Amino acid sequence: MEGLKTSATDFFIHIDKKSNLDEFIHLAGTQVFFSNQRVPVYWGTFSQIEATLALMQQAIAAEKPYDYFVLLSGADYPIQSADYIHEFFKNHQGTQFISTLKMPNLAAGKPLSLLEEFNVEGKYKKIKKRAYRLYKALGLPRIRRDYQQGLNGLVPYAGAQWWALTREACEYILKFVETHPKFMQLYQNVLVPDEMFFQTIIGNSHYSSKIARSLTYSDWQAGKSSPENMTENHLAKLKNQSRYLMKCSNYPEGEILFARKFVGDTQALVNLIKKHTHA
Secondary structure (H helix, E strand, O other): OOOOOOOOOOEEEOOOOOOOHHHOHHHOEOOEEEOOOOOOOOOOOOHHHHHHHHHHHHHHHOOOOOOEEEOOOOOEEEOOOHHHHHHHHHHOOOOEEOOOEEOOEHHHOEOOHHHHEOOOOHHHHHHHHHHHHHHHHHOOOOOEOOOHHHHOOOOOEEOOOOOEEEHHHHHHHHHHHHHOHHHHHHHOOOOOHHHOHHHHHHHOOHHHHHEEOOOEEEOOOOOOOOOOOOOHHHHHHHEEOOEEEEOOOOOOOEEOOEEEOOOOOOHHHHHHHHHHOOO
């Protein structure tokens, strides 16, 4: 929350149900709210979607009429000042910042097999391993399914997990999930649904005409299962006068307001960011 506080900003935080809430309760305050619905979160599973939807629903129901909802993780940090970020959203009102690509896109690592293969990761991981051993012993192929039934004519999209969406778009998402049970069922059993679920809903909506890339920077190196930790070199590479711009082959160029991962002792890096941010 450091570096993001303004009078117009509130924070809705989901603490994994497997974690001890008492260790975080000291953060609660007039602008900090913990999720009313805690979910045991497992990487790459629908539990990440459940936690995000719970936060979205709670924030929309709040008294303050927020214009934008920004999804961040505990390893993220703003690389611009709170005032700069506030003005940025005012100047780009109506834009949906969510990186989206039509599937399949093999160059971006988004094959259709992500939708075709039945996934039971997370709390069912032990069951999955046993099932795979049995399937292998019997010489059977992996379980596949007709994902088109769940999509019901929608074009599948994928992209980065992190996004910043308008209030109207978030309200649209919540109404969509209420009225599309087969869509929900499809993504409950795919790997990394957080990189496809929201992208597919927005990509097939009238909001698709005003989509821009995600505002969060991550450095993914080939062959790595997680992004690199942030360093001063990353900031120098992104810097363009008063802005941080991101270029890559999969998504169009766009400005970056947040970055990840900040882990361990990053105080020196945070101090450098504060020194160079613009109001």
